[in-house]
């Protein structure tokens with residue numbers, strides 16, 4: 001079974017069936033580290049344009065609101081003020097969205113055990129919210145609830161979450177939010193280990209950002225270098241690709257990363273294998289010193305820890321993996337000799 005199908009592409013209707021989410025939607029999720037005491041410091045790292053400052057203030061407010069707890073009086077007052085401020089036009093855009101049909105497939109706690117956040121809690125650009133809702137995402141999944149607000153503050157992140165629980169959007173959403181589409185430079189690089197994953201990730205970026213004017217480019221080994229060079233003469237805001245090819249383009253001086261303030265590494269455990277690690281370390285030197293790094297990895301081998309210690313600044317650690325296997329899936333193994341493998345598989349397929 002392919003892991004990517006495990007989180008149905010939409011949460012609608014039935015809400016959070018089962019798990020912690022249904023009993024106490026706003027309650028704490030014991031599976032993650034809740035708050036980083038260094039958060040305030042991170043908030044001050046990316047001082048940019050006034051929109052960013054405004055957004056950071058809002059995010060701090062959002063973080064404080066969550067820290068204060070759902071019953072606090074402050075929370076209630078802020079909510080009231082906010083809802084009064086919502087003008088009628090803000091409801092119109094929602095009514096015009098082209099929402100896909102509800103997905104009624106059963107969901108496990110891996111994706112339902114949320115704190116009850118809404119995407120609108122993160123003060124995202126309206127065009128981005130439109131893309132999120134039109135992709136069929138109704139509410140953030142647990143990994144998205146954890147990583148989106150922290151990534152928006154500019155903090156480095158090391159996140160562990162199971163496959164198929166929404167990691168891709170957990171970094172694509174803050175990446176798209178942070179990009180200034182009027183500045184035609186590469187602002188975000190997403191590194192992945194394979195061409196297939198690069199194509200899938202760029203597709204998610206394009207879909208979520210379909211109402212934004214953000215230019216996404218994919219570049220991986222095994223394709224024409226000349227085409228990539230030509231493409232880089234056009235505006236690119238977000239580059240998705242494999243390390244070797246991006247390094248090649250950077251060394252040639254056609255891929256300019258001096259304004260790239262966010263580096264995402266998906267499947268970091270694979271990216272930090274001997275095959276890729278040297279390229280990644282060279283690549284980082286083409287980026288500014290104050291870049292933000294988001295590491296997403298299912299496992300946490302010593303290579304990831306070592307990289308974290310050397311390149312991440314006081315990272316916010318998210319760990320939603322108390323066990324490797326997704327809920328609802330049972331794994332078995334058969335201990336066979338190499339030459340018996342095919343026969344064993346054949347027997348299993350004919351019986352199961």
Ligand SMILES: Nc1ncnc2c1ncn2[C@@H]1O[C@H](COP(=O)(O)OP(=O)(O)OP(=O)(O)O)[C@@H](O)[C@H]1O
Pocket residue numbers: 003004005006007008009010011136137138139140141144162163164165166167168169
């Ligand atoms: N908030 C959400 N609401 C509904 N569906 C979602 C949400 N976030 C992601 N999905 C959908 O869940 C599926 C799995 O998500 P995704 O591929 O991002 O998971 P992943 O953790 O990156 O998986 P992998 O580790 O295999 O790359 C996708 O079909 C995606 O569209």
